[in-house]
Amino acid sequence: MIKVALDALGGDFAPDVVIEGAVNAVNKNANIHVVLCGPEAQVKEGLAKLGYTGNGITVVDAPDPVAMDEHPVMVVKKKQHSGLVTCVALQKKGMVDASVSAGNSGAMMASCLLLLGKSNDKFARPPIGCVIPTADHPVILVDAGANVDERASTLVDFAIAGSAFAETYFGYPQPKVGLLNMGEEEHKGPAVLQEAYQLLKSAPVNFIGNIEGEDLIMGKADVIVSSGFTGNVVLKMLEGFFEMHHKMFGSIDTEAGRKFDAMWDYRMTGGALLLGLNGTGIIAHGRSDALAIEKAVEVAAKYAESGVAAKVNERLAAIKDEAPAEPAAEA
Amino acid sequence: MIKVALDALGGDFAPDVVIEGAVNAVNKNANIHVVLCGPEAQVKEGLAKLGYTGNGITVVDAPDPVAMDEHPVMVVKKKQHSGLVTCVALQKKGMVDASVSAGNSGAMMASCLLLLGKSNDKFARPPIGCVIPTADHPVILVDAGANVDERASTLVDFAIAGSAFAETYFGYPQPKVGLLNMGEEEHKGPAVLQEAYQLLKSAPVNFIGNIEGEDLIMGKADVIVSSGFTGNVVLKMLEGFFEMHHKMFGSIDTEAGRKFDAMWDYRMTGGALLLGLNGTGIIAHGRSDALAIEKAVEVAAKYAESGVAAKVNERLAAIKDEAPAEPAAEA
Numbered sequence: 001m002i003k004v005a006l007d008a009l010g011g012d013f014a015p016d017v018v019i020e021g022a023v024n025a026v027n028k029n030a031n032i033h034v035v036l037c038g039p040e041a042q043v044k045e046g047l048a049k050l051g052y053t054g055n056g057i058t059v060v061d062a063p064d065p066v067a068m069d070e071h072p073v074m075v076v077k078k079k080q081h082s083g084l085v086t087c088v089a090l091q092k093k094g095m096v097d098a099s100v101s102a103g104n105s106g107a108m109m110a111s112c113l114l115l116l117g118k119s120n121d122k123f124a125r126p127p128i129g130c131v132i133p134t135a136d137h138p139v140i141l142v143d144a145g146a147n148v149d150e151r152a153s154t155l156v157d158f159a160i161a162g163s164a165f166a167e168t169y170f171g172y173p174q175p176k177v178g179l180l181n182m183g184e185e186e187h188k189g190p191a192v193l194q195e196a197y198q199l200l201k202s203a204p205v206n207f208i209g210n211i212e213g214e215d216l217i218m219g220k221a222d223v224i225v226s227s228g229f230t231g232n233v234v235l236k237m238l239e240g241f242f243e244m245h246h247k248m249f250g251s252i253d254t255e256a257g258r259k260f261d262a263m264w265d266y267r268m269t270g271g272a273l274l275l276g277l278n279g280t281g282i283i284a285h286g287r288s289d290a291l292a293i294e295k296a297v298e299v300a301a302k303y304a305e306s307g308v309a310a311k312v313n314e315r316l317a318a319i320k321d322e323a324p325a326e327p328a329a330e331a
Numbered sequence: 332m333i334k335v336a337l338d339a340l341g342g343d344f345a346p347d348v349v350i351e352g353a354v355n356a357v358n359k360n361a362n363i364h365v366v367l368c369g370p371e372a373q374v375k376e377g378l379a380k381l382g383y384t385g386n387g388i389t390v391v392d393a394p395d396p397v398a399m400d401e402h403p404v405m406v407v408k409k410k411q412h413s414g415l416v417t418c419v420a421l422q423k424k425g426m427v428d429a430s431v432s433a434g435n436s437g438a439m440m441a442s443c444l445l446l447l448g449k450s451n452d453k454f455a456r457p458p459i460g461c462v463i464p465t466a467d468h469p470v471i472l473v474d475a476g477a478n479v480d481e482r483a484s485t486l487v488d489f490a491i492a493g494s495a496f497a498e499t500y501f502g503y504p505q506p507k508v509g510l511l512n513m514g515e516e517e518h519k520g521p522a523v524l525q526e527a528y529q530l531l532k533s534a535p536v537n538f539i540g541n542i543e544g545e546d547l548i549m550g551k552a553d554v555i556v557s558s559g560f561t562g563n564v565v566l567k568m569l570e571g572f573f574e575m576h577h578k579m580f581g582s583i584d585t586e587a588g589r590k591f592d593a594m595w596d597y598r599m600t601g602g603a604l605l606l607g608l609n610g611t612g613i614i615a616h617g618r619s620d621a622l623a624i625e626k627a628v629e630v631a632a633k634y635a636e637s638g639v640a641a642k643v644n645e646r647l648a649a650i651k652d653e654a655p656a657e658p659a660a661e662a
Contacts, residue, residue, distance in 0.1 A: 135575040145513055148521045182476055182563035190479045190560050213564040217571030229521050230561060232513035234568065236544030241572050244466040244548055248587040249580075256579040 001033055002301040003096040005087030008038025009065050010103030012287045015039075018102070019046035021293025026056030028294070032301045035096055037062040037083035062086035066103055068286070072110035084108055088115045091279050097304035100271060100296050102284035109146065112274050112281035119278050119313035122157045123147065126274040127228065128283065129165050129312075131299075132238055133263040136219030140166045140175075144272055145232035152195035155179070155225055156203050157316060161275045162223035163205045164315040168308045170222075178211030178221030180230060186210070196225075204319070239266045270295035273303055275312050280304045332364055333632040334427040336418030339369025340396050341434030343618045346370075349433070350377035352624025357387030359625070363632045366427055368393040368414035393417035397434055399617070403441035415439060419446045422610050428635035431602055431627050433615035440477065443605050443612035450609050450644035453488045454478065457605040458559065459614065460496050460643075462630075463569055464594040467550030471497045471506075475603055476563035483526035486510070486556055487534050488647060492606045493554035494536045495646040499639045501553075509542030509552030511561060517541070527556075535650070570597045601626035604634055606643050611635045 006022055008015045015038055022034040033056055036043050040061035047057065064082040066075050079085055087099040088111040101108045109125060118126070127143035142162035147154065159177045166175035179197055181189040186197045188210060200207040211221050216234065226234065242264045251261055262268060267289065271282035280303050284296040303309065337353055339346045346369055353365045364387055367374050371392035378388065395413040397406050410416055418430040419442040432439045440456060449457070458474035473493035478485065490508045497506035510528055512520040517528045519541060531538040542552050547565065557565065573595040582592055593599060598620065602613035611634050615627035634640065 135571075135578065148513075180564060182479075182560050190558075193560075213567030213569075214571035214574070217568055217575055227521075229513050229524075230564060233511060233544040233561060233565070237548055237565065237568055238544075240466075240545035240548030243545070245576070247466065248591055249583065249585075252580065254580075260579055 001031055002098070002305050003033045003035060004297050004300045004304070005035045005037055005090045005096040005099045006293070006297060007083035007087050007101035007103050008036045008043050008062075009083045010101040011284065011293070013289060014102065015042060015046055017288065017290040018293050019043060020050060020290035021288070022057055022297060023047065023050050023052045024290060024294040025297035026054065029298060029301065032056070032297060033058070034297055035060055035087070035090060037086040037090070039063040060086060060090070066107055068104050070104060070107060072104070072106035073114070075104065075107035076110050076114050085111050085115075088112055088281065092116060098280035098282060098300040100282040100284055100300045102286055102288040102293065102296070105283045105286070108281065108283050109274060112277050112279065116277045116279035116281060119276050120316050122316060123154065123276050126276045126281075127158055127161065128231070128272045129162060129275045130231075130235060130272040131269045132224070132235065134219030135217055138170070138263060139219060139222050139224060140169075141224045141226065141231050141235065142275065143226065143228035143231050144235045145228050146274075147228035150192070150227050152192050152199055155192070155196040155227070156199045157319070159200060159203060159205045159207070159223065159225045160315050160319060161312045162225060164312040165273070165275070165308055166222050168306050168311040169303065172222050174206040175222035176208045176220070177205045177223045177225060178208055178215065180213075180216060180224055180226040180234070181210035182212065184210050184212070200225075238264070242266060267292035268295055270297075270299035273308060275309075276316060277309060278313070280309050332362055333429070333636050334364045334366060335628050335631045335635070336366045336368055336421045336427040336430045337624070337628060338414040338418050338432035338434050339367045339374050339393075340414045341432040342615065342624070344620060345433065346373060346377055348619065348621040349624050350374060351381060351621035352619070353388055353628060354378065354381050354383045355621060355625040356628035357385065360629060360632065363387070363628060364389070365628060366391055366418070366421060368417040368421070370394040391417060391421070397438055399435050401435060401438060403435070403437035404445070406435065406438035407441050407445050416442050416446075419443055419612065423447060429611035429613060429631040431613040431615055431631045433617055433619040433624065433627070436614045436617070439612065439614050440605060443608050443610065447608045447610035447612060450607050451647050453647060454485065454607050457607045457612075458489055458492065459562070459603045460493060460606045461562075461566060461603040462600045463555070463566065465550030466548060469501065469594060470550060470553050470555060471500075472555045472557065472562050472566060473606065474557065474559040474562050475566045476559045477605075478559035481523070481558050483523050483530055486523070486527040486558070487530045488650070490531060490534060490536045490538070490554065490556045491646050491650060492643045493556060495643040496604070496606070496639055497553050499637050499642040500634065503553050505537040506553035507539045507551070508536045508554045508556060509539055509546065511544075511547060511555055511557040511565070512541035513543065515541050515543070531556075569595070573597060598623035599626055601628075601630035604639060606640075607647060608640060609644070611640050
């Protein structure tokens, strides 16, 4: 049984869609137990309205609301009785295996950082590892938006974390790692990417070189390494494209149409995983509907069950940042 | 009559598709004359094969080929008898109004820089202004890939150039300028974008603030300001979306499908304009087919006719880089 703590008040359409998503997740997955953290009476009323009487959901009273613009660290300090902080605190106590919130993503990140703790000192903020669609197969994007202005060595750590993610979660053997850039040649792009290219050549990943925006869409790499800034632009463009496509064409009832919807609907991805933490913290989309929440709970359980966080941490720990390339000549 | 010089050997499928595109462009547009620059006998043979006997095309002998990996500046110096350099040199002499190549884009940029010259000293390299599709209407992206690691003030110059482009070419009054970023708030994103945000507030453009990847797709801004690096990723993702859509669904024969194809097919865009030059230099797509070349010739003529380059230069010249914000107190 995998236990997933879920912030009942997180997201633009909470708590109704959160409760509905939780019910659907446990009804469809006998191995998942959801701990709904929120105002007890309201959450229980919501469950009753849906006629849920099973034992797949526990409610933990956490009445404080968290606004989308509240200062992340202040939320952790002052809003200990919020659903968001409670669902992370329960994981810290070992009572759940994963924590999910569609609420204030900065506050979720701060809660995970301060309560679960970093597994290492490589990242200023835990990079966001996100499953994204391509024309071919789902791939992992790191970082989808936590960091900015990274050093080249940090991009290498993204590559290592992303590879461990793709191997563990998808079972891709030796996932192909591409550095998102503006040309294939190694001297292309911003200075930090040129430096990262050189470092990636000798990093313990299957580095296939630079990939461009079109290669990303075509699924040329299994792991896309990118600054958090560019990764965020990419992620939101992918969402925008799906949304536009649906507005223009609706659901196309052919094999291709069903394949497109299954992979490109960002709700199916469920949530993004914070990497480099001692635990499993998932950020779901702010505008999640019930389906997105259901999928977020499912992927949270899969992340926890397949041990993605542990594998990422193990790989990152194996890297010495300043390993000498050669024995010193004078030794 | 607008005269467009076209590099007959430029592009992956040259010269056949280039000659065909030129013929189609002049057959459909009585006001366009194309000067095809390439190996004379080969080009004339190509025209004969297509049965073209009109007087809309002149051939200028320029026999030297330019490889895709040749050093840009060396091309300008050593390959003066190439189609690429010749089509820019003809503009310098006032014999044509615009120059188009689908060949080595670095060499095309160097030819334009060295032969036509910069209109000002604001840009290290002429930014690429590109018409891109959205869910709503075509918009201008600056820079689509010429520069990297720009200063904040350079991004402001992109905004000014892009606004002049959108006003002159599309007739958009007071085009909405969006800064491509990873959040709406002004303190979001890389340091250079935070600085650019502050500068854009008082720049002579209709600045609407940060826009995200999804807003870009939805057409929230008329001018997208972005580093050349990010702009290149964006442009190639847009091309990838169209290609993937077509592979999955083909041409969808509905009103929406025809609208999508008309706007999202990157061949329809024709070519991107180099900004901040004393002249009209257009880079067409390396894998252009005959349709893409035809459209590149058409947009080149439109750029020249509507005076985009002149308007961009006028606006850039009006900006003093270090204008004092207030009269000095001690004066």
